[in-house]
Amino acid sequence: MTSRAMTRGIAAGAATTLTLGVLAAFGAGVAGAAPGSITWDDGSSRFTRTVSNTTPSVGDTVTVTTKFDRTSWVDEFIYNVKDRHPSCLTYVPGSAKMGGSPTNTDEVKADEGNGTGYVRASWGVTSWVVQNRPGFHASPTFSVDYKVGPSCARGTALATGMDYGGSLGSGNYGTKGPSITMAKTGTTTTLAPVTDARVGVPSTLTATVTGGAPGDTIEFRDAATTIGHAPLDAGGTATLAWTPTIRGSHALAAYFADTAFATASQSTPVTVQVAEQNITSTIALTPVTGAQVGRASTVTATVSPTAAGGTVELRDGTTALATLPVGADGKVAYQWVPAAAGAHTLTATFSGRDGVTGSTTTGQITVAEAPASSTDSTTTLNPVGGATVGKATPLTAKVDPADAGGTVTFKNGGTVIGTAPVGADGTATTEWTPATAGQSTVTAEYSGNGTVNASSDQESVIVAPADGGTGGTGSLDGFGSSS
Structure with missing residues (x-):
């Protein structure tokens, strides 16, 4: 019985038997793991294929086994097995086994590049024998593992099968089954x-x-x-x-x-x-006349609609001058001391407030040279001690000459703290309530007045947290200068 046809079809009248669970393999259901098996005869050969889970999910590992049996006393030697599977399944390297023993790496070829998925194992002529006679029975089983990939079609029976070659011929059962049906991924x-x-x-x-x-x-x-x-x-x-x-x-x-x-x-x-649509704001700069180097000119910006809230940032070209809170009348005012003669572009930018959009405007100002008979001034900011978040801290600046008049604007960085008039003794005072702990730079800017030029001074101040700590002072190029 060694001269069988090399291609074996299913013999006429051969019995095909489905074991329990194969209904799920053919799409009867996909809930949970459902193993499926199929058994069929071809001549005196009997094959049983089992899929460990015919309704897998992405990432699952599925084991497929093929068991070889004989229904006659003639032995058959298995030379090779080709397990066919959907191409969206990936062979788990090293998982191919025959008779429970791992198959050598050099004996296995997986997915040999023809676009269909299969794993092929081959052995010598006498490696594996299928027997069914008194005292001698052998039913070798070939098994292989696959990882389920995301590209598998869902709700469709995906065919599996196998081909083999043996001493009595060969069989081609590429779509025999059991099939695999993947449910759609839940979202x-x-x-x-x-x-x-x-x-x-x-x-x-x-x-x-x-x-x-x-x-x-x-x-x-x-x-x-x-x-x-x-x-x-x-x-x-x-x-x-x-x-x-x-x-x-x-x-x-x-x-x-x-x-x-x-x-x-x-x-x-x-x-x-x-909420209702934001109201569109506008901002306007009051024209500035008579501006001179070293002399303060009042810059006034008005926001419409009028109400308190938001801030206005003032700039001279690209140089930030100050950031001021908008008052209930919609206005901010700032004592601007130009440092250079000529054309200047002032920009006022409103930040916006709840329900009101921001806006911006510019104004052109010509600044004259300082008068030849002007007198330089010196401004000195007293050291700031004990600054604490939420606590009012006095700020005092001394202007020389003492009878110069004018005003001093106090700033925390670019934000205006307040403006105070210079008294007869040359001092100007205000209060500052810090909102943030850490290092701040406080500046006192004297406006200049009459023939007396403007000047400024600044201090680096350490603000303590509200729950305690020590405020401190530190000079950061403290100066009194004429401008």
Whole structure:
């Protein structure tokens, strides 16, 4: 019985038997792990193939076994086995075994580059024998492990099978089974909370999906109305700019549509309160006349609509002059002492406040040279001690000549603390309540007056935290200078 045809088909009248569990293998169900087996006869050869889990998930390891039996007394030697599998399954290196023994690496070839998935093992002529006669019975089993990949089609029976070559011929059963059916991946969708939404102002909607794939589409809805669509990125997140047109309560949700690989899901609705549209502000600079080098000129900016809140930053070209809080009358005022003659561009920028947008404006000013008969001044800022967050700290500056008049503007960095007149004794005082602990730079800027030029001085101050600590002083190029 050694001269069999080299290609063996299923013999006429051969019995094919499905064991329990194979119904799941053919798509009857995909819930949980469902092993499946199939047994068939071809002539006097009997084969039993078993798949450990016919309804796997992505990342699972599936073991496929083929058992060889004989129904006659004629022995058959197995030369090679080719286990066929869906190409989305990946062979686990070193897992191929025959008769429970690992197959040598050089005896196994996996997925030999022809676009179909299979693992082929081959042995010598007498390596494995199938026997069924009194006193002699051998049923070798070939097994191999596969890792399930994400590209497997879902809800479709994926064929498995095997081919083999032996001393009595060969058999080709490439789609015999059992088949594998993968369920779609379950998904969850969440929508992040949305805060500070306002009519006419874009808000970012962010949805996160687990179980989706990059490029899958998310639909955003406001109740039953579609707002827009956005694709998932590599991290499973989709974002959309939403500009509400109606104030009040909105119920937003994100929807992930069913795909070939994943099931649909939707987020829990998120209630968003949309405020009225921001009011557009304007800011204007009062014209400045008679500006001279070394002399203070009052720069006034007015914000409309009028109300307290927000700040105005003043700049001379690219140089920051001061940042001032807007008063209830919508105005800020600053004593500006030009350092150079010629054309200057002053810029006033309003930060905006709750419900009101920011704005900016510029003004052109011509600064004259300082008078030839002018007198230089010296300003000295007294050391600042005991500065503590939330505690009022006195600031005192001394101007020389003492009878110069004018004003002193005190600053913390670029932010104006306050402005005080210079008394008859040449001193000007105000109070500073620090809001932040750490190092601050306090500056006293004398405005100049009449024929007396402006000057300034500054101190580096260590502000202690509100719950205790020691304030301190430190000179940071403290100076009294004429300008």
